[in-house]
Structure formats: structure tokens, C-alpha cells
Amino acid sequence: MKEIVVIHNGITLPEDSDYPLNGKFSFLKERKYLLNIGVLFSKKNQKSLIETLPYLEEDLVLVCSEKKEPYATELMEHISKLGLEQRVHIFSHISEEEKNALLQHCQALCQPSLAEGFGIPPIEAIAFGRPVFLSKCTSLPEIGAEEAFYFDNFQPESMAYTIKEGLTAYNQQPILYFNRLKNRATAFDYRIMAQNYLDLYNRI
Template sequence: MASKRPIIWIDTYRTKVPNSGLGQFSMRFAEYAVEKGSDEFQFEIFGWGAPEHLFADNAKKAKWHHRYLRSGSTADLWHSLYQLPSHKPPRNTKWLLTVHDLNFLYEKSPAKAAKYQKRLGAEVKKADYITCISEFTKGDLLKVFPQVGRKVSVIHNGVELQSNVVSQPLKGFNPEIPFFFSIGIFNPKKNFHLLVEVMLSFPDYHLVLAGDSSTSYGAEVKAEIEKYGLSRRVHLPGKISEGEKDWCYRNASAVLFPSFAEGFGMPPIEAMSVGTPVFLSRATSLPEIGGEVAYYFEKMTASSMAHKIKSGLDAFSKDANAAEKLKDRASKFTWDEAMKNYLDLYREILL
């Protein structure tokens, strides 16, 4: 008689914002867990409003639960994919908590940072096991909460462009024009305003900054575009489709990502996976992602950044193996590898 599979609840709380980085991470995590691990574990997927059809083929192996738990629910392990979860595991259930970043240390005022730190402190204290998505995040966590060191491990996120997406040019954009690309929700940590001034040094190039720009920082970036008279060369298309994103990564001359606070950094990996050069800040986790194959801004000034882009593009053009080196680097962050590591951790905890 086959032994009973351990029950693992996966709390995908952030699927309530499916187009966010955390939302995409949560949905892909649940998909891969069910696909790769259902022979050993019984998965119960808990979340807010994610499409049930994602798990239709595994209906007998995984169940999708909306906001509320069933009465009397039990689990051998509860895995929270978000560090500030809205729900906690049932009593006497082992709890695995995934921590993505401590960006509040860099982005928030001291008073707000203290509130976030108190909330996160309560969660990591109660969790039995903790995974961090980068060594940098682990370092931040242990600086603030050194007492949790023995229960912390690092498992990098999986990042892959969707293979079934049809690549399509950005709407209203001339595909013959050379351009630089970046993507993300517009907030100050992204440093998009610096990229606008950088474009003064590249009169033959355009810049595409994709993502939700309807923020106060988005208004600042738009003011910079007007200030420098670059409205015809700097494009803010807002949220773009997966097909448009795929096309931008494959056709951009480079992806520019000067963010100063990232727990991981998906866009650089997505760009590297198709052999497009990436230019990154040296802040937080980005050097861990880009390794020796990315180019790094040494000073966060427009003139210094422009110089680095020019020298980097020149070096890239002279290295016949540069694109393959980028693809090889990106291959270290696949979902297959991430889920292999999580399944190993599940076995360590439960078997």
C-alpha cells in the first residue's frame, strides 16, 4: 500500500496582484511545485483570486483555495511565499517563510522602517524555517535579526521568459530604431530619472521605460523628459504585454537597470537569457545576479553612466562569445533549478 503523501499548503497571497513581480513569482511557484513534486507531496494551494485553470490538469493532486481555509484544515508544512503573510498556518504545523527583501531599510523613513522591521521580526521569530531569495537578502536579514541564523537558507528565484509567448513589437514604436530598455513599477529606487538624462549622450537612440508610471515618481520622470526635450525619444508605454516585453528584451541594444534596492532582480536575468547586455548598479543583490558578465555603473551620475554604456557596448561587440556568456549566467536561475532546491528542502523538513 502506498504511503500517504505529506500535505503542503502553499500560501500564494500575492496572486491578488498577478502582474506584480511577487504575483508572477507566486503563480509560477505553485505551477512548478504541482508539476514537479506531486508524486511525493500533496499540495493545497491557498490564495486570492488567481486563475484556477492554471491547476486544472492537476485537480486530483492539488486543490485551489480562495481567501478562507476549510474548517479543520491540516497540513504537515505551511509555506508562505510572501514575508508578511495575511494568514498563518494551523497550530502545530511546521512553517516555512520566504523572505524577498528588506528594502524598507533603504526606501522608508526611519519611523516607517521601524514599523516594517517590527512586523517582519514577528514573522521570522515564529517561522520554523526561512528561505531568502538571494545571499544579499540573507545578509540583510541576519544583520537585523541575527538570532534566526540557524534556520535560514538561500534559494534563488526561478526566472524564465514564457516560451509560449509570441514576440511582438511595441505598439506605436518604430522597430528599426535602436533603443535601450528598462521595466518596473515607477518608484524612486529604480533611478529611471537618471536614464532620461543619460539619453542626452545617445542622440541616435531611444529609451523605453515600461511599467506603471501613474505614480508620483512617474510624474517626476515625465517632468525630466520635458525638461530635456526628450519626449520624442523617451517612451513610457505603461504596462506592456508579455509578447511586447519579450520583443523588447530581444531587440534592445541593452537593458539598463540602475536600481538601488532589489531583493533579487528579474529583468536583468530575463534580458541575459536572450543574450542582451545588461547594465546594473552595484547596489543590493544585483552583482549577485549579474556576476562577471554584466556591466556595472560605478558612479550614479548621467555622465559616468553614459561612459559605461558606451564602453560596455564596445566591449560586447568585440566579444564573439558575449551573448552566450549571458545566456549561461541566466541558466543558473531557472525554475527547474529553483524547484529542485525547494523540493530538497521539503524532503529535509518532512521526510
């Protein structure tokens, strides 16, 4: 019988430090917000988060490195149609420190992706001890495992229910969840990935 060995990608985990919301992000100090990081693209499914906002109290922050058309334009039109211009905040090409600040202070990271290559933003959020809400239909469950919350479907009311229930659970036992998430993140340290490859090569 052949042995299957899975070695996950590794990243440089964010340093344990305070990352303040300064400059253009200062207004977020007074707001609760959900965070999504990724290209504005249909497979990233940000539209489902837009449609969920009317059922939630939090704002939504979208961080994108690129905008794919026509999806990006459709997304903007949808935001306007729902009257959410003051609750959806879109940023692009931010620095590593700015990204860390957004991650550290968000209520949660939400990635309802329909397809993923791997999923680095959830690892980064988990490294900050922040709750993550993920799609079940991608590689994301390999990252979140039992420490993440998962969307059963992409219907707005159902997604809102999942987010509310997950945040309630987290806020009732924040230290427990924080420590479990931080511990989960260590599995994706690039040094552990390198050691796993070295161990495999030595065995072969």
C-alpha cells in the same frame, strides 16, 4: 559552524523564439534603444537614465506597470526640460509577447535601481543574450554576477561612459557574450530552483 544555503528565485524563462516589433512598437525597428522595466518610482532611479541620454545616441524605452507620484510627474517634467520628448518612450500594461519583443531587440537593459526585491527583468534580458547594466547597491549583482556591466555611480557622464564601453565590448564579441549570458540565465530556471529546494529538504 552553520552552513548557509542560498537558493535564488526562479522564473519561467522566455522561449527561444522570434518576437517581432509590431504595432505600436514598429517605429523602434529603425531606432537603437535602451530598455528599463519597472514601476516609475524613485527607488528605480529612472531619472538617472533620463539625465544620461544627452551623452548617448540611443533612445530610452520605459516599461512600467505603475506610476508613483510625485516621482512620475517629476520624471515627465525632466524629460520636457531636457527636450527629450522624441527620445523617451513610455509604455504600460504590455503583454508578455510585447515585453519579449522589447527585450529581444533592445541594445541593452539598464536597471540603475537604488532598491530591489530581486530583479526579474535582468534575468529575462540575460535569457535573450542581451547586455545588462546594473546598480551595485542592490541584489542585482547576485543576478548579473560577472556577466553584467555595473554603474560605478549615477553621474550622467559616468553612466554614459559605462554604457558605451559595455556595448563596445559586447559588440566586439557578440557570440561570446550571448552564450555566456544565456548560460547564466539557466541558473534562474524555476525547475532548478525547485530541485534545489527538494535537495535541501532531503538533506535536512
